[in-house]
Amino acid sequence: MNLYTSVELSADLPRLKHTDHLMLLGSCFASEMGEKLLNAKFRCDVNPYGVLYNPLSISAVLREIIKGKNYNQKDLFFFQECWHSPMHHGDFSTPELTQTLQRINNRLGEAHAAFPQLNYLLLTFGTAWVYESKESGEVVSNCHKQSETMFTRRKLSVDEIVLDYKALLSDLLWQNPELKVLFTVSPIRHVRDGLHANNLSKAILLLAIEQLQVLFPKQVFYFPAYELLLDELRDYRFYAEDMVHPSEVAVHYVWERFVYSCISTEALQIMEESENIHKSLAHKPFHPGSEEYKRFLGQIVLKIERLNGKYPYLDFKKEREICHIRLKA
16 A cells, blocks of 8 residues: 655756856745755855745846845835835844845845856745735735735736746846746745635646746746645644744755755765765864864865865855864864
C-alpha cells in the first residue's frame, strides 16, 4: 500500500550557479529561502522593500527598482509616532523623516544598481487579496495598522494579474533577454477569511502563474513550494504553533527539494565546502585561548583561502572576521 504521494518536480527548472545574480521578492517565505541562499554563498538581493504579499505590490516594487525611484516626504505618511511608506515593510519605519528616507533610498539604490546584472528573479506570491488606498486608489503593500476604513479590500482576478505581469515581463525581457523568472506560491496560509477563501486566493495565484508560463515558456518557471507542504508533507505537525506558517522542519524540507531541483552540480560542491566551514566555526572549544584551538582556526582560514582562490566571487568576509577576532582573543 502506498501511503505517500510525491510532488513531481519539473526537470526543466533552471539550475542556479554561484556566479549568478539573484533577486528575491515576496512573502516571508521568500525571505527564508533568500536567507538560506545567502548562507550558501549565492549572490542575492532579498526583499529590498521588506516582505511583500500580493502580486501587484511586487510588480509595483519591481517597476520602482528598474526606474531607480527616489523617495521623498510626499511618498511617506506620519502615523503613531513614525514615518511610514505604504510600499515598504515596517522595518523601514522610524520616528525621523530623514532616517526613514535614508533607509528606503539606500536600499532601493542598491537594488537598482544590481538590477542590470540579474540572472534570476525569484518571486513568491502570498495572496490574491489587496488593499487599495481610498485616497490614492493605489494598492498598498503595508497598511501599517491604519484603520481599515481608509482602504478598499478586494480580491485580484487571474486576468488582472496576468495582464499586469505580461506587460512587466515583456519590458524586463526586452532590457535583459537572458533573465529567468522563477515563481513560487507561499505555503503560508492566509486564514483571516476562512480556509475556503484562502484556497480560492491561492488558486488564483496558481492559475495566473500557469498562464504566464504559457506566455513566456522559455523565461518563466514554477517551483511547487505550496504543493510540497500541502500535498507531500500534508500534516499539521509541519506548521508552527500559529497553524499558519510552516515549521522550521517544513522550511528546511522545501529548501532541500529546492536544492535538489534548482542548484547546479558545481554549486552543490561549493555549498558542501562552505557548510563544512560553518560547522567548524560553530564548534565550541573547551579552551578558546589554547594554541591547539588557534591552530584549528588557522586551518579554517586556509580552507577559506583555498576555496576563495578557486572561486573568487564567493564572499567569506564574515567568516574571516570571526576567525580574526577569535585568533586575537
